[in-house]
Amino acid sequence: MQMINKRRLRMRNLTPWLLAAALCGIQPAVAADPPPNPNAALIYFDAVSNQTLDPQEPQNNSSFAQGVLMAVYDSLVRLDASGEPRPGLATAWHYNEDLTEFTMTLRHGVTFHDGTAFNAAAVGRNLQRSLALGNRAGAATFETTSQIAAVDVVNDDTIRLKLKAPSGQMPYLLGGQAGMMISPAALTNGAFGATLTPVGTGPYRVRSFDSNVQTLTTRNDAYWEGVEGRPAAFEHHFASEARARLNAVRSGQASLALIEPRQIPEAKAAGFAVQVNEKNSTWEIGLNLSHETVGKLKVRQAIMHAIDREALADALGFGASRPTVQYFAASSPWAVPALEAMYPFDPDKARTLLAEAGYPKGVDISWLLLNTAEYKQLGEAVQAMLGDVGIRVKFDMVDVSQYTLFRRPAPGRGDVLMVRWGGRPDPLQTFQEGIGSKAAPWPAAVPEIDRLIDQARGMTPSDPQRTKVIHRLGQLATEQVAHVTLMTRSNVYAYRPGCITNLPPYLPTGNDRINDTRVGMGCK
Amino acid sequence: MTTLLYLFRRILSSIPILVLVGLITFLLIHLTPGDPAAVVAGDNATQEAIEAARHRLGLDQPFLVQFWHWLHGVLTGDLGTSFTSGRPVLSLIFDRLPITLSLTAGSTLIGLGISVPLGVFAAIRRGSWMDRATIFTTSLGIAAPEFFIGLLLVLVVALELGWLPATGYIPFSEDPLEWLLRLVLPSLTLGVGVAAELARQVRGAMIDVLARDYIQTARAKGLSTLSIIIKHGLKNAAIPVVTVLGLQIRRLLGGAVIVEQIFAMNGVGSLAVRAVFLRDLPVLLGVALITAIIVLLVNLIVDMSYGYFDPKVRQA
Numbered sequence: 001m002q003m004i005n006k007r008r009l010r011m012r013n014l015t016p017w018l019l020a021a022a023l024c025g026i027q028p029a030v031a032a033d034p035p036p037n038p039n040a041a042l043i044y045f046d047a048v049s050n051q052t053l054d055p056q057e058p059q060n061n062s063s064f065a066q067g068v069l070m071a072v073y074d075s076l077v078r079l080d081a082s083g084e085p086r087p088g089l090a091t092a093w094h095y096n097e098d099l100t101e102f103t104m105t106l107r108h109g110v111t112f113h114d115g116t117a118f119n120a121a122a123v124g125r126n127l128q129r130s131l132a133l134g135n136r137a138g139a140a141t142f143e144t145t146s147q148i149a150a151v152d153v154v155n156d157d158t159i160r161l162k163l164k165a166p167s168g169q170m171p172y173l174l175g176g177q178a179g180m181m182i183s184p185a186a187l188t189n190g191a192f193g194a195t196l197t198p199v200g201t202g203p204y205r206v207r208s209f210d211s212n213v214q215t216l217t218t219r220n221d222a223y224w225e226g227v228e229g230r231p232a233a234f235e236h237h238f239a240s241e242a243r244a245r246l247n248a249v250r251s252g253q254a255s256l257a258l259i260e261p262r263q264i265p266e267a268k269a270a271g272f273a274v275q276v277n278e279k280n281s282t283w284e285i286g287l288n289l290s291h292e293t294v295g296k297l298k299v300r301q302a303i304m305h306a307i308d309r310e311a312l313a314d315a316l317g318f319g320a321s322r323p324t325v326q327y328f329a330a331s332s333p334w335a336v337p338a339l340e341a342m343y344p345f346d347p348d349k350a351r352t353l354l355a356e357a358g359y360p361k362g363v364d365i366s367w368l369l370l371n372t373a374e375y376k377q378l379g380e381a382v383q384a385m386l387g388d389v390g391i392r393v394k395f396d397m398v399d400v401s402q403y404t405l406f407r408r409p410a411p412g413r414g415d416v417l418m419v420r421w422g423g424r425p426d427p428l429q430t431f432q433e434g435i436g437s438k439a440a441p442w443p444a445a446v447p448e449i450d451r452l453i454d455q456a457r458g459m460t461p462s463d464p465q466r467t468k469v470i471h472r473l474g475q476l477a478t479e480q481v482a483h484v485t486l487m488t489r490s491n492v493y494a495y496r497p498g499c500i501t502n503l504p505p506y507l508p509t510g511n512d513r514i515n516d517t518r519v520g521m522g523c524k
Numbered sequence: 525m526t527t528l529l530y531l532f533r534r535i536l537s538s539i540p541i542l543v544l545v546g547l548i549t550f551l552l553i554h555l556t557p558g559d560p561a562a563v564v565a566g567d568n569a570t571q572e573a574i575e576a577a578r579h580r581l582g583l584d585q586p587f588l589v590q591f592w593h594w595l596h597g598v599l600t601g602d603l604g605t606s607f608t609s610g611r612p613v614l615s616l617i618f619d620r621l622p623i624t625l626s627l628t629a630g631s632t633l634i635g636l637g638i639s640v641p642l643g644v645f646a647a648i649r650r651g652s653w654m655d656r657a658t659i660f661t662t663s664l665g666i667a668a669p670e671f672f673i674g675l676l677l678v679l680v681v682a683l684e685l686g687w688l689p690a691t692g693y694i695p696f697s698e699d700p701l702e703w704l705l706r707l708v709l710p711s712l713t714l715g716v717g718v719a720a721e722l723a724r725q726v727r728g729a730m731i732d733v734l735a736r737d738y739i740q741t742a743r744a745k746g747l748s749t750l751s752i753i754i755k756h757g758l759k760n761a762a763i764p765v766v767t768v769l770g771l772q773i774r775r776l777l778g779g780a781v782i783v784e785q786i787f788a789m790n791g792v793g794s795l796a797v798r799a800v801f802l803r804d805l806p807v808l809l810g811v812a813l814i815t816a817i818i819v820l821l822v823n824l825i826v827d828m829s830y831g832y833f834d835p836k837v838r839q840a
Contacts, residue, residue, distance in 0.1 A: 045691075045788070051609040058566025058573075059608055135573035136580075138566045142573065194610035210619070211609045212798060213790040237692070239788035240797075243675070244691050248788065251682050251690035399558055399801060433568055 033501040036229035036518035038219075044514055045245040045257040049212040049238035053198035054191075055180035056130055061138030063281075063422030063510035066177070068215045068236045071515035073200030075179035076104060076123065077171050079425050079508040082333055083280070085171035085461050089118060089181055089201065095460055099166035104174075106157045110224045112183035113205040120159040125184040127151045127161070133192070143429075144170075144178035168460040172426030175508065203227070203515055204234045212238055229502075231519045249494050255519055256495045256503075260374075261320035267494040275493045276320045277505035277512050278329045280423035283321075283378060284434070285484035290442035291415045293365060297445075298357035299391075300481035304343035306350040306389040307382060313487040316378055321487040325478050327421070327430050329488055332507055334427040336471050339478045350389040362390030368417040369395045379418055382486065420489060422510030428456045431473050435482035445482035449473065499523035527828075534827075538820045542813060543595065549812040550591050553805055560803035564607050581607055594809060603813065604806035606799075613810035616795065621814070623693050623791035626703070627783065628776045630711030635718030635772065642719070643726025644753055650731055658723065665720025670779050674713040674786040681709060691788040710787045714779050718772045725768045729761035736760070762833045770826035774819050 046067060051059040055069050078088035090104040110118040130137055130145045137145065147169070150162040161170065173179070183199035191197070198206045201224065204217035215236040221227055237254070239245045246263050248254035250270055259267060259274075267274050285303075287294045294300060309323030325343055328335040354363060365386070369379045383393040396413055424430045436453045437444040444450050452473045459466040477483060491512055493503065498520045506512040561578035562569070569577075578584050582593065597604055603613040646658035682690035688709050694702040733739065734757060742752045781793035792811055799807035 057610075058564065058569065058577075061566040061568065063567075135565075135570065135576055139568040139570070139573070142570075192610075194606075210790070211611060211616070212795075237788070238790070239691065240794070241785045241788065244786060244788035247678055247683065247690040248692070251686070253689055253691055 034498045034520035034522060036231075036501060037521045037523065038227070038229060038232060040231045040255075040519035040523060041233040041235060042231040042256065042514070042517055042519050043235045043237065043254045044517075045237050045239050045248045045254040047238075047240065047242065047245065047258050048511075050209075050215065051211055052193045052196065053206065053209055053215065054193050054196040055177040055182070056133060056137040056141045057193040057196075058136075058138040059193075060177060061140050063424065065511075066509045067511040067514050068217075069177070069180060070202065070509075070511070070513060071204040071217060071234055071236075072198050072202045072206055073180035073182065074110075074202050075175050076106075076181065077175040077179055079172070079175040081504055081506050082331070083172075083425060083427070083508040084333075085175055088175070088179070089123075090174070093171060095168070095170075099168055099458060099460070100163045102161045102163060102170040103154070104159050104161075106159065107224065108157065110201050111222065112181075112185070112201050113199045113220060114183050114185055116183045116185050116199075118181065118201055119156045120153045121156075122181060122184050123159045124151050124153045125187060126181050127159075129187055130178060136192070138177060140173070140176050141178040144173040144176075147173075166458045168463065168466070169426055169428060169457060171461050172429070176425045203230060207233075214238065229518045231517075234515065236514075246494055249496070255523060256493055256500050256514070256517070259492050259494045261316070261318040261490075261492055263494070264318045264320065264492060271497070272494045273497045273500070275495075275500075275503060277491045277493070277503070278322070278331060278488055279490055279505065279510065280328050280332050280334075280427075280430070280507045281489045281510055282324065282327055282421050283486040283489055284327075284419050284421045285382075285486065286417045286419060286434070287481070287483065288415055288417075288440075288442065289445060289482075293359075293363050294415050296357045297480065298353045299359070299363060300484070301343070302350040302353040302357065302389060303386065303391060303484055304350075304481055305346045305353065306386050306391060307484070307486065308345040308385055309487055310345070312378070312381055316381065317487060317489075320490040320492050323487050325485050326474050327423075327434065327477075327483075327485060328427065328474070329505075329507060331505070332427075333467070334470050334474065336474050336478075339475060342478055347389050350391075354390055359390070362392055364392045364394060366413050366415045367393050367395050368398050368414045370418070371397045371399050374420075375418060378486070382418075416484075418486075423507065425508040427470050428453065428473075431456075431470075431477065435477050445480040446476065449476055449480070449482060452476065496523060527831075531824075531828075534824055538817075541820065542816055545812055545816040546595065546598070546809060547591065549809055550587075550594070550805075553803070553808055554587060556803075558803045560607055560805055563802050563804075594806070598813065603810040606807050607804045608802050608807075609804075613806045616807060617792060617810050617814050620790060620792045620795050622695065623784070623789050624777070624780050624793060626693075626696075626707055627710055627714065627780050627789065627791060628773060630707045631714035631718055631776050631779075632769070632773065634711050634715030635722055636769075638715070638719035639722035639726055640758070643723040644730055644758070646723070646727040647730035647734060648749075648753075655727075658727065662720040662723045665716050666724075668716065670713055670717065670782050671786060673716050674710070674783055677709050677713055678786070693787075693789045693791075706787075710783045710789060713783050713786070714776055717779070718769075718776065721772060722765060722768060725765045726761065729764045730757055733757050733761045759833055763830055766826055766829050766833070770822050773822045777815055777818065 048064045050065055050068055053072060054060065055073055060069060075088045076090040077085045080086045089107050089110060091107050092105040094103055106120055106123065112118060128151060130141050131148060135142050147163050147167050148161050149164045152160040154160050181201060186197045186199045198209065203220055203223045205220045207216045207218050209215050217234045219227055219230050219232050242260040242263060245257040246259050246267060249257045249272060264274050287300060289295050313321040313323045322330065324340065326335060326339050369375055379395065386393050431453055433439050435444060435449055437450050452469055456466055456469040501518045501520055503512060503517045561574050561581065561583055564581060565573040565577040582590060594604060605612055606616055642658055646655045649655050678690050681687050689706050693706055696703040739752060739756055742756050780791060781797060784791045784793040795807060796811045
């Protein structure tokens, strides 16, 4: 208790700073957008890199690796800012009665960067390639193709997918990597990963690519959606050090940088605009429900009540995080606001629940913790809070290549694992991958979760019942503590005031649509 | 002929060292917890996808078989293919090597440029306040960590004064001036430590040489101080200095890992760091091997230089 009080005291001392940072961060950075400069170059310093520019390659499966891909490739379906399917390279689509056939009408007059025409044959070639890749492709693509039984080119403008089982998820899945279209001319000789020449139909064409270093592109002046206001070039640079990214903007070498929340005060103090884009992205604690301790609902509920989310968000979020108990951002149509009141910070209640679960003297928990500073900082803060109610956390330090330890539980290891969840195009995917029984070798918290996942899969995005089922899933996940959410995480950007426009929050992926960003007149 | 024979023998004796470096690196990576197949299969991959990746990469074969395949590839000039990017390792390293070598060369030049005059000056003025100041500042230079020097330089020179760029690397072929400008701060960051270490060596070696009889003779002959220092002092003091310089280059290659992160330069150091995180075995082995070759080459050059500085060594 004393430890928590001290922490809260320290946080109170920091409150004016944090409040200022939060207010500055969440407010729009500029009052009036300057006109865009079509001759400028957008130079973006990112924390995430691309090993290759093949959307189907497993390293590009990450929700955080989509920035450059969205600039080079268009998807068949475009997901809007809140994640709703809208026309992309496909202008319309429909299902048959029993959701086993998905037919798309394709956009006319689109060409790939190499001049190849975009048509049903090109889509067919792309999907056949993904089908042939099987599980060599990234999970998002494999998840899509594993539902497809056959691809029929109906005519030049129409393509039909025959599905193995009823699935209403196709519009969402084809809004992600699986729907990104590559020029058929580039798909020769088994091109895959590093051997693929990145040619799409997107707003930017690749000038040069250096794996894990930089991607330099120039504007595609023949872009089907028009090029009005788009910068003449888009450069994506990888810099693993957050300080180097901010320094790049401060020294004028970058027009935009992704920074860490802790850098918000520094960036503001240096006179830079800071923009916080909230995402369907959260700090999550996954629970191994096959283990005795966290398998008990009351232990899980005790964990929920023991965590002071507000303090975590204040101290570690710097205004870029909000306390939450669910997967989705408050602005998402999938969030259920009423859930936020379900587990208030209440250490006494946590202790009572723990005793009722059969652990009056406390309980030991093994926590697989990734060995990065960001994870350690948050992990240690939660460890102290849990320790205060008698949940003794022992860290088991691992790196990113060891996360399978959680999915393949070893005795005494990995009761819980904390991850930075990047969100998925389809909210149903989040439940499938997060709490459904197919995501892990243990049953879901309650069988109804699996039943609802199956029910939602059999509904199309336009079905109003689907939203209700998703909301019910969210409610059930929180009630049953199928996962422990700590707080939201946002993308935080720094740039010279007035230099960057049109960078709204984009919920379907970990990245925002940097490819739609404009550079203000007067900035280089 | 003798020199060629010597070179041949040295190169021959390097082979077992390189094999040992490969074996130890291989062993260390295998002993490190983690699963390269899980990384290659990507985010949220199924167990089947992970196992398929393991088989495809040959990671399900016995340790010695895997090592033999790698060694066999090396002998035929093939360092393998990166697990994660799918690119040939040699090409990945050669793409990044110019950055790290530019940085190392720049730091060495800065180190020599500062240390030689400073060390000579301190040796000539031995015991003076300037000598003591040199000892004090070189102690600071040795003690100061590279990341601290780097961040300080960026903050003051790049961000506050705006004199030089804060991050990045531009190839010489693209823009020679920009290449130079972007190398100054990172090279200075690494070069400060080298300069401090070398300045002490130069000072010590020069004090020793300047006390020798032939220096007194040179003075008696009426040679100027400058001439004595350059012709008789520096050349004779060079052997210990060159030895330390050789060791410093090894240190520079290691220090480049940190400096490349601070200045967002994607050189071999960054490649190695990323390969460790991703358990990219072929890339790590390739980096270890190429680094070992560079270190052995530098050692060879240092050993060969002894003959130039001291004819007795050449005769031996």
